Amino acid sequence: MAQITAIVENAGQVLTCADDAPDLVGASQHTVVAISGAEIAATGTLAEIAAGHDLSAAERIDAHGGLVMPGFVDCHTHLVFHKSRVEEYAQKVRGRSADEIRAMGIPVGITATARMMREATKEQLVASAAERLEHMLACGTTTVESKSGYGLNTATEIKMLEVNQLLGKRQPIEIVSTFLGAHEFPDDKDRDAYITEIMDEMIPEVARRGLAEFNDVYCDDGYYTVAETRAILQRGLEHGLKIKIHTDAYSHIGGSTLAAEMKAVSADHMNYTDPSEYALLREAGVVCVVMPALDFAVGHTRPFDARAMLDAGVTLALATDMCPGCWLESMPFVVQLACRLYKFSPAEAIRAGTLHAARALKREDRIGSLETGKQADIAVFPYERYEDMAYRLGRGRASLVMKAGNVVFDERV
Template sequence: MTRITALIENTGQVLTCAKDAPDLVGASKNTVVAISGDTIAATGTPEEIAAQFDLSEAERIDANGEMVMPGFVDCHTHLVFHKSRVEEYAQKVRGATADEVRAMGIPVGISATARMMREASKEQLFESAKERLDYMLAFGTTTVESKSGYGLNTETEIKMLEVNQDLNEHHSIDIISTFLGAHEFPDDKDREAYIEEILTEMIPEVGRRKLAEFNDVYCDDGYYTVEESRKILEVGEQHGLKIKIHTDAYSHIGGSTLAAEMGAVSADHLNYTAPEEYAKLREAGVVGVVMPALDFAVGHTKPFNSRAMLDAGVTLALATDMCPGCWLESMPFVIQLACRLYKFSPAEAIRAGTLHAAMSVCREDSLGSLEPGKKADIAIFPYERYEDMAYRLGRGQASKVLKDGKVVYDAGAVS
């Protein structure tokens, strides 16, 4: 008989977010969650679980009548960075353009962060990223995808991925690494030379040392062309890196079509994706990762249109896009923005931040839903019903978070 090591009981709503849930989130009452070691053994009524399992040695975790759901998978972040760009942000919210901010002597954009990154030690990067992860955990996130891309040279890109490894080893949250050397172009090297460095130095080293699972590229006007992106992604595949792509954020140059043609795991941003590309993404199984907080933070002139893509059957995931230009640790706030700005329903948004987000990092077999055999990564929130997560603006702190079947965050124990 399966040994039950923990039982979450006295629940309010339980959301399984299972793939076949007719309401998308699998909401139920009078449900408990049985955990065996680091995995979910079963969900069911207290009577069903008691009849099926020996609960005599199970740790009893009291949900206090609150909502239980899978931990969030934050599937698009730039977690590791040094310092902030608060002066740039403060000027831009007043309406200043990037050129006007530069004229004030304030560093702007990815290249500004890259200059800060090169002077930072691994220890500094680890400590600042760890603080952000601590907040993410308190908001119910249990897995984070973390990209490089603020180094723009081999040494610093590798340093960022090494910090990801250290964070994965020392923090409760699991870190999934993505190489994003093709995020921007450095100030100190011309375009062709930098692309050659990505192809012949960075990618081979990342692949050899297994520092990342995914290879990403920013395919957009002013960044990498479709053909440059294709070459970078092809070389990444040769070195064992799965394909992701930033595209259609500020223009349309064909990045979503490239994502479909190459069978990318995900295509991210998608503000300018053409309607004729929706079917291509759906049929290729590409997950669209969208980030309402980024659109909110930058005051995007063309916010993402979720209804058209959702109605076309494209699988959409949600993420924070945690970065110097969008400093956000809270996935519940992403849910709130997605419902109001992107017109997701609350159920669609929660599913997009759990099961669909797991799909976007190739973890749908182990994360994203409360189903037998999956990891017991679970968040308990002080809501009576799941719609409250979208409704109660600005809230979102979890009461308890479990990682691998163990309580790793308890709001009641935080002094």
């Protein structure tokens, strides 16, 4: 008989988001979540739990009639950066182009952030990223993927990944580290020379030091070609780094087909993905990560077609794309945008931000749903039913968050 260390009870509704849930979220009432140490021991009625487990020492956690669900998994972010690009953003929302903004003397784009990053210390980067993580935690996020890619030289890319390690030790959200040296091309190095640096210096050093789990490339017009992307991803595979790919954000050059061919864990953005590629992605098991807030923030002229992808059976995950061009810490707001602007149902959106997002990080076996044996990553929201997550626009602060069975955020009255 398992010793239960905590019980989350008095929920208005519990969502398991289990893989086999017929309603996609496994919604139920009169359900409690029993926790043993860091793991979920069972879900069911209190009587069912008591019949098979020892509850004598269990902490009773009152959900106050709220929504109990898996913690959100934010599977695509550029969490670590220095300062901001607020002047650029303020001009873009007025309709000015990148060239017009540059002519005003305002730095623009990834290379602007890279220049700021090179002057930042690790402690400065840890402090600023930790503040963003505090807001993410308060919005129910328990796992965050964090990419490098604002260094564009070996020393700064390594520094960003070291910051990820420090963040993982200093606060409760789990950090999943991705190497994205191939995010842009630096201003101070020849294209071929920089690709050589990525392949012969960065990737071997990242792998040797265990600084990242994934290798990502921005495959799009004006960035990395399909041939360059394939070579960089293959070099990462040779060093044990799993494949992710930014693609089809602003053009269609074959990145999604490459993702299917190389069986990438995820392909992210997908604005220009051709419908003929949906079956390839589905059959290859590629999770497509779509980011409503990024399209919203940049005023994208061709938003991704989520409904067509969903109807074709493609596995979609949602993420914030937290970055200097899309400063967003709230996964509930992503759910709201996905439903209203991209035709997700509330259940599809919540599943995409939990179980499917975990799948985009190869962690669906231990996070993303409330199932026996999985890690007890739990968020409680002050909603009577899960549809409120989509309905209450601009809301999304959790009342309680647990990570690995420990309460790490608590605003209950």
